Amino acid sequence: MSTIARADEVGATPIAPMPTGTAAASRSANLGRGERRRRFTEQLTERRTPSDIGLNPANGTAVFTVTRMDVSGIATSVWLTAAAGPPMRIVGAGPDTSASTPRWSPDGRRLAVALQRPETPLEAQILILDDPFDRSVAIGTAPGHVEDLIWSADGQQLLVACAAPGADSVVTAGAVRYAAPSRRHRPTVTRPGSGQRRLYEMTATAGSRPRFLGPRSGTVWDVGLCPDGTIAVIWSADSSESGWYDSIVGVLNRQTGEVEKVYSPQWQLSPMATSPSGGRVAVVEGWSSDRGRVCGDIRIVDLDSAAVDQLPWFGVDVVSVEWRTEDSLWFTGWSGMQATWGWVAADGSIGLLRHDDIQPGTMAFPRCSAPAEPLVWAASAPLDSTSPEIVVGDPRDESPHMISVTRLSRGHIAQLELANTRQLSWTAADGLQIDGLLATPAVAGTGPAPLVIYAHGGPAGLWNVAVPIEVRFLVDAGFAVLLPNPRGSVGRGQDFARANLGDAGGAELTDLVGGIDACAKVDGVDVGRVGIVGGSYGGYLAACAAAMTDRFACAVMMFGHPDLLSARYGSNNPAFYDKLMLGAPASGNATAFVERSPIIHVTTATAPTLLLHGAEDRCSPLGQAEEMYRALIDCQIDTKLVVYPEEGHGLHSVKARSDCWARAADWLGLYLGLEQP
Template sequence: MLRFCTFCISRRFNPRRPVFQTLTRMVNMATSTRSTESNNGKVWAADDFNKRDIRDTKLWGDLHKHFHDLMSPAFGKVSDAADPELSPDGKTVSFTGSIWTKLEGSAEKRVCTVDVATCKMEVIAQGPNNDQQAKWSPNGRSLAFLSDRSEKGTFHLYVLDLDRLREAKPVRLPKGETAEYALWSPKGDYILIGAAGQGADKAGGNGSGNLNNSQGDGGSPAWMPTVEPDSQKKLGRSLWLYDLEKDDFHQLSRPELTVWESAWCGPAHIVAIASDDPSESSWYESSVMLIDASSGSDRTVYTTDVQLGLPAASPSGRHVAFVEGPLSDRGVVAGTAKLVKVGTKASITLDTANVDVSQLSWADEDRLFFIGLRGLHVVAGEVNVKTEKVRETWTTADGVGGRYPEASGIVDGRFAVVRSSWTTYPEVAVVQHGKSRTIASLDHEGAAYLRSACGPMEEISWTASDGTEIQGYLSLPKSGKKPHPLVLHVHGGPIAAFSNGWQLKYPFVPVFAANGYAVLSPNPRGSKGRGDAFVSQLQGDMGGIDAGDLLSGIDVLVEKGIVDPKRVGVMGGSYGGFMAAWLPTQSKRFAAAIPLAPVTDWFSEHTTSNIGNFDRMMMSPDDPYAPAGRYYDQSPLRFVQHCSTPVLQLVGADDRCVPASQSLQFHNALVEHGTESSLVTYPGEGHGVRKFPAVIDLCVRMLAWLNRHMPA
C-alpha cells in the first residue's frame, strides 16, 4: 500500500458557512466557451453540450470504438459471472453468466456450470431472456433457478433435473407476481420462493424504478394516468412454498407481511427480515421474524433501531445469524454479525476479526462461515458459536463478488467465488486451505486491450485532520507528465465502499484513466470495512466530516506533486452525486463537477423519494419539516449562490429513490445564478445509467465535460 504523509485541513466544516477561507489552496477557473482540444484536434464544440443526439461527434465515435474493442471479442460468450455456488459433493460450481451479443440494452443471463477438476464450463440453460440465481438441491441432482423466458421482466421458478436431459420445469406464480429468489428446503422436498408484486419498487442499489416498470395494467390507452396509492399493500413481497411431490404451491406468509429476505431455519421454519409496511422505506425498520413453514404463523425474534439483513440459520434451526448495522440501501448489506438462539430473547455479537460481514453461511451446526471487508481487503473465516472463537481462513486484495464480497456453497471448508482486480478480468475460483484456484477464466482480447490502455491502480492511505487514517484507490494515466488532472470519485451510499475489481466496477473510471486523468476513489468516514463506529461518525454530519476526509486526500496528492491543483474535478453517483453537488458550493478548488443522481435538497428528497426513512436515519434527530436544521444546512441547493464550478448532472427519468427533480431544481438554480450547468436525463433508466448505448452517451458527456474544463 502506498501511504501518504499527513496533511490537515485547518478546521472542521461548518455546513452553514462555505469553507472558502479554510482551504490552503483556492482554484478559480474561468468558464470560457472554448472548444475541447486533444491530440487529434478539435473534437467537441461548446454547443454540443446542448444537443440531445451527439452520435455525430468524434468523441462519440472514439468511445463507441472503445467499448466495441473492449466488449466485442466476447460477444456470444460468457463474459462475466455472479452467484457462484459449490455443489453438495464439491465437484461442480454453478454461476450466473453474462452474455453480450451487441452494444445494446443489457447482457443476457445464463445458468452455467464448471467442473472443479477438469475446468470444463457449460451453459446449461438457454433462455430466451434471462436465467439466473441457480441453487443446488441438497442431493445435488437438481438445480432450481429463476427465468423470465416466458414473459420478459417477470421471473418464475424453474427446476432442472440434472439426471435427465430435458427442459427445465416451470413453476408459475399467480399473475402479477415475480420471483426474486428461491431456496431449497433442507430435505429437498420444498422450494421457498420470495416474490414481489408487479410494479413493486426495486431497491436503489438495483436501479430503483418499478419491477416491470408498470402497475400491472398493460394494454391501457396512452392517455390513462398513473396513480400513486397511499397504501402499496398489493405491491408487497411475499413467501410462497412449492411442494415438489404434489407439484403445487401456496402463499406461506400472511398478506399483511412484507418479507424482504428469508432463509430456511431447520425443516419446519423460515427466518425472515420483514416488516408490516410494504413501502421501500419500511425496510429500514424491519425485524427478524420466524415463520412456521406449515401454518405461516409468524413471530418476532429480534428488533433493533438500525438495519438488518442476510439471515442464515443453523441446520437444526436452533441458531439464527444475521447482519446488523447502519445501512444505506436494501440489498447492499455489510456489518456486524449477530446470533440469536431460537426460543430465547438473548442475542450476542459475534467476533469476526474486525470484518464488516457481507455474507453468512453455516458450515455445520456449530461453525458459521463469513466473508466481508476489512479495510480494503476481503477476508473469509468462521466462528465457532459454541466457543465463540474466530478463525480467519482466507484474505485477498482482489475484489470478490459484486458490491461486497460474496461466497456460498460451503463444502468441507471449500467455497466458490468470483474474483477480479484492476488488471484481472473476472474469473470463477474455488478457495481451499487459504488458497484460491481459478477454474474458469473469462478473460478475452477486449480485456487485454483495456489493460494496455490504462495505467496502474494503487491502494493509498492518508491521515485526515483529526488523525484518522483514510483509505482508497488511485488510478493513474498510463502516460503523461505529472502533475496529472484529478477526478475525485465519491461512492454512493454513503454507507458503502470502493473495493478492487475489474474497471473498479465502473466503466467510466478506465475511460478517464485511458484519457489522461488520475482518479481517486476514497473510502471516507461512513464507508464500510472499518466497523460501525467509522460509519456512525457520518450520521448527522453528511458533507462535513467526510468532506474533510476527501479534501485532505486531494491536498496530499497535490503536495506530492502527483496532482495539478488547477485541474481537480469531482464526480459521484447517488450520495456521491450529493457530494459532487455539495463540495463545489463549499470550495472554489473544483474545475468541474459531475453529479449522477444527486440529492440536492434534503427536504424535497424526503417528500419525493420512496426511501424517506433513509434521510431520517442520517439526519436524526432533526425533523425534515422543521424550518431550519440539518435538512437545510446540508443541502447543496441552499448554497448554490457560492458555486462557480461548471456542473454536469446525469440522471435517470425513472429513479424513485433520488427523483430526477432533485437535479432539475439544482440546474435551474445554477442557471439563475449564472453558473454553467447542463442537465441530461435518460428515459427508461432508474438510479444510475445501466443500459447501452446510454452508457456510451454518459461516458462521452462526462469525458467531454472534463476535457472542456480541466483538459488532460
C-alpha cells in the same frame, strides 16, 4: 450557457482487438475521443458478471449466474462448472430475460431455476433440471418477480419469495418499479401496503400451483427455511423500500400468515443463514444506506428463546455469513480496502482469516456435511479491466491460491492495462486517517495530469483495490483519478461507518478536499486543476463540493440528491434520509435537511456542473437533477442536464453508461484544460 438534452440513442461500433503491453498503452494515449469511446463501449459490451454461486452438496460442482450487457439489453443465464473442466451454460436467456436463483435440491440431484421473461414480467416460470442438467422442465409459474427459491429438507417442495407489482427493485438493479408493459400508459395507483414481497409454496413436480403462505401484512425481505419447516424471515410492517431500514427477524406462522417478532435490531440486517440443525439464524447487522449492501457485525439469533449472541468486531466489516458447522460460520467482508474471508467460531474466536482479490458476498462455501473436497468458490475482483471470473481455492492450504475456472471475458479485453495505482493516506483536520486509491496514466502526457475526485455512493460503501472500468476510461483520457474513502465508508468498523450520521456534507466533504492536498505530493498530478464526479450519495457530495467549496473547477453529478428535504419526500426510501440526518423533518429536524442541501448554497458556487440522471429512478428521483439544473441557471452557472429514458438508479444499460461517461470526460476535459482530440 446552459443546455438540456435527452440521451435517446447512443450507437456502438465493434472494434478490433487491443494490442498488449507498452504498445497498447502508447497507442491508447494517442487515441481520439471517438475511438476511445468505442473501445470503452466494447469493454462494457463484452463484460460478463458472475454471481449467485451455489455448491452441489453431493459432489462439489458449482452453479452460478452470468449477466451480460449489450446494446440490445441485459440478460442473465445459468452456468454449471466443476473445479476441473470447462463451464457449461445450462439455462440460456435472451435480451432482458433473467434466469436466476439457481438452487440445488438437498440431495444435489435436481436444480431449481426461476425464468423471468420480458413479455410476462409479472410472473416467472419455475424450472427443474434433473441430473445431468442438460434439459429443464417447467413445473409452473409464480406470481410477481421471483427473488429466491428454497428447497424443503425432503426435496419435495420449494419456498418461493416473490415481489408483487408495485415493488421496487434493489438499488443496485436500478431502483425501478416492477410493472407490466401493458400498464405503463395507465394510471399507477400506490397505497400503503402495495408492492408486498410474499412467500409461496410449490411442489417440485409438473403442474404445480403456488400456495400463498404470507405475510398477511407487511413484507418479507429475506427468508430462511429450517429443517423442521420453520420459516425464519426478515420482515417489516412497511412494505415499501423504506420499510427495509427498520426490518426485524421473525418467524412466519404457516397457518395464519402472521409474523412473530424475534429480534428487533438497532441497525439494518443482511440476508440470513439458518443453522444446520435449525433453530438459529446468523445475520449481519450494521448501518447500511442501501438494501443489499449491509456491512457490520455478526449476530446469532435463537428463534425459540429470542436470545441474541453479538460477536465482537474482529477487524472485518462482515458482508455475508454461512454456517460451517453447528458452532462456526464462514464469512466474507472488508478489512480496509481489502476483501477478506475465513471462518469464526460462535464464541467469536477466529479460525481462519484470508485476504484475496474476490468480491465479498459472492463466495460459496462447502456445507458441513458435504463429502466433496472443501473448496471455496467466489467471483474475482480483477485488478485490471477484465471481467470477473469464477475462482476456487482450498482453505486448508496455508497460502491458498485462488485459481480461475472460467474465462468469461474475451481475450483482448484481458490485455487492456492503462493505469498505475497506489494507495494514499492523509490526516483529516480532526486527526482521523483517511485512505484512498490514486490511479494515474501509465504513459505520461505532455504535462501533469489534472485531478478528478470520484466520490463513491452509499455513503456506507467503499472503493477497494480493484479499479472500476469507468476510472480506466478517465485515466486513458489523461486524468489522474482519486478514489477516496471518507468517514462514512465501510471496511473500518461501525464507528467509522457511522461517523457522518447527522453531519451530511460536513467532515466527509473536508475528507475529500484533504485528498487533493495528499495528491499534491505525487509527481505527475496537477492539483491546480481539480474536478469531481460522483453518483448517488457520491453525486450529493459532488454537488456539495461544487456549491460549498472553492477547490473544484467543475463537477459531474450523476443521479444525486442535492435537495435533502425534497429527496426525503420524493424518494422510495425516506427512512434512509431520516437515519442519515438523525431525525425526520416532521420531528423538528427540517432545518438540518435544508442547511445540509447543496442546492441552498448554489448562490456562492462557481463550478460548472454536468447533471446526468435516469428518468425512472425511484431512489433519487429525476426531480433532484431538475431542481439543481434550475438553481444553477438561476445563478448563471454553466450547466447541462442529460436525462436517460427508461434508466433507473445507476444508469445500467451499455448505451447509457457509455454515453454518460463520454459526456463526463468531455465536461471534465473542457473545464480542466484537457482537450479531448
